[in-house]
Amino acid sequence: MAANEDNLKKIISHAKEYGYVFQSSEIYDGLSAVYDYGQMGAELKKNIKDYWWKAMVNMNENIVGIDAAIFMHPTTWKASGHVDAFSDPLIDNKDSKKRYRADVLIEEHLEKIRLKTEKDVAKGIKRFGDDFDEEQFRATNPNVLRNQTKIDDINARFKLAMDNDDLAGVKTLIEDLGIACPISGSKNWTDVKQFNLMFSTEIGAVAEAANTIYLRPETAQGIFVNYLNVQKSGRMKIPFGIAQIGKAFRNEIVARQFIFRMREFEQMEMQFFVRPGEEMKWYEHWKEQRFNWHQSLGIDEKYYRFHDHVKLAHYANAACDIEFDFPMGFKELEGIHSRTDFDLKQHEEHSGKKLQYFDPEINESYVPYVVETSVGLDRTFLAILSAAYTEEKLENDTERTVLKLPAFLAPIKVAVMPLTRKDGLPEKAREILTILKYDYNCNYDEKDSPGKRYRRQDAIGTPFCIMVDHQTLEDNTVTIRDRDTMQQERVAIDKIEAILKDKLDLRKVLN
């Protein structure tokens, strides 16, 4: 554990030192849980996006990509459930310092009262056996009735308080009920606070007439509200998918662990629309597909595992995560959810528009079921970066730090360097650079010894280095040095393009 935490620190330092990730607004002391991608990070991130898009959109005939706006009609978030679900009333116990959801505390209290009734019922059964009329007992027994009244009263008070945004009322209710902290046993509570995880701003130039509008907390809704547009304009036939890469925003109470949990983050997701009843088949299909995608990055299988959700969200009938062994342990990287027809039904209801699909195969109209794959781009970035970060002991008893990034994702694909700065070698090297830079992001470096330059490229993860030496001038050959093996291979200049093309060929990874 300690070694792993250490590892995260090292990765953060390395990421900063070599232009991968910077703290946002650093000169102003930073902004909590917001990060910027630097010159290397932006390239890596872009390459991850491209690779995902290629695998999901380009490789699947029945998946298309869109780019929806971050701003959406406010009703969207009522329909999706985010307005309610993303604003929990929270309360802290001052003695145990534990935080609870106020509604959960009250619900637990109600559960205790219900339990009393059940005990009474159980007693009755025990005493009277078969003669016991449970239904009548529940309807007439004074204790049971009194408890039921209590429950109804509490529910009514809670609902009233919540509907009126009366947080003080919620606190009073908790105090009146004598609810104690399960840990400390004390009733010493802070005020109830509302946390809304959605960022809001105003749309409309005139302040009085402005409407509150949210920054989307997830990208999925942009797909749902456009599903019919895409289906009709793209002549899509079920089953089909809509993919999207974009930013989402969550005002996390605690956001930490570098770029793992940020307030502004990017998701890559695909909603797959299927015929009702076939969702489990597709759920299994995408579980496998997405796992294979991660595997294709060439990171050891032991870094990944599935985690099935036991407790399902209100919209799902099956859900699992693909978890990655980050420096801080196994954490969610991607979620695969069978979302049923919940979202589309909700949007039908709130918009009053039909969101049905006519299925010519079965001659029937229906609201499709949805299987979602949603992967965090920043998390994928962190996963790849942390798996790639390697400190190696070399034979000559020195060390090197190398980013063993998948070659096709590396920010710089190839560095071209002259062995010395004399004898026309730089000119020759630049000729080669000119050939390659149309297809690949290249580096040129002539400063310092060759060994030092190799190490510099290792640190940023450049998979290939081309060295122009004196033999180049004689026979037009160069050496290509492999980042991971450190082996050099002498090849003809006119073969370089073919060799790189082969080494970076996505056909090999995308199977």
Add this chain to the structure above:
RNA sequence: GCGGGCGUAAUUCAGUGGUAGAAUGCCAGCUUCCCAAGCUGGACGUCGGCGGUUCGAAUCCGCUCGCCCGCUCCA
């Protein structure tokens, strides 16, 4: 939000009351030329920020911002 740890150069750190250092890195030049060689020169820090104590603060105190860890949260 609570608790713990921390914040000094690009990075890793030393410096505990007398106004700042090392190593690595970076830049220029010389030399060397295939895995962080050497030499010379150089740039970069209002010691996270604000305030207080003091003749004097990187150092002591308060507040604040940020990072890491635990709790909590993460439909």
